[in-house]
Amino acid sequence: MVEEVLYNLTVAFSLATGSAAGLLSLLTWETLRRSPFGRAVFVLSVVMVLFIVYHVLLLVSPASAAYAEVFKSAIFTGVMVFIWMLVWSQRRMRSRPQVERVP
């Protein structure tokens, strides 16, 4: 009983924080979408949506459901894609030739 309550509480906590992070990531994407990090921040928004859906699934269905585990793995993969996109954006920015300043 206590474990079940604790489980539901932690899932609800993840859902609440995940929703806030998802909203902020969408707003950040709105800000940075024309920057070199725009695409990466878009992937972050998609990952946060998956994160929210995953925790909703956990609340409405048994925790041991196999599809929830697959969903979770998809989120981890999405996070990895997001991080390596950031690395790629950052390397691309560094490899650009520097513009000479007018004295």
Place this chain on the structure above:
Amino acid sequence: MVGALQLYDLAVGVLSALGLVYLAYSQRFIVGYRRFFYFLIAGFLVFSVAGPLADLFAPSLTHAVHGVAASLVILGLYDPVHNDLRKDEWARLLLQEPSDLRYPGEWMVPMDDEILELFHSTDLVLTPSIIAYNIDRSREEVNRRLSELEAHQLVERVERGKYRITQLGEGYLQGTLDGDRQTSP
């Protein structure tokens, strides 16, 4: 199958962590957005590494770890979004018609703004005829408005027929002064 997925998550998490370590190392000299960057990295490290580890060794803590990771992402993303909103507010304010930012008194007419703006832009002592010529009004009208402005201390008479703007007049132009409240006798 579940065990295999957990190992896959851990492997992917380690790959993510390697990317994060590289990012943290390569961005260590950047000062702007440092807070944004390090909170995001911390959030993703917790999610990518501590998440799968908790899944393997303490399953009851998994979602608490997810919550903590999302909280760190919130802390990271809050600053740039907040700054952007603040920037939008300033831009909206600064792009407005300057007269919208002021608080004219009930006794004031639009011509008063024109007179005060002329004083402000030239930063000179001016006569009614010079003002009238520059704002395309009659000298009598300008004389009347200068008397009102002087009575409310937005301009002062330097000597007969010569005026200049006061600190209160500058304050009114900048929108920091209420034309009624501050200048009423």
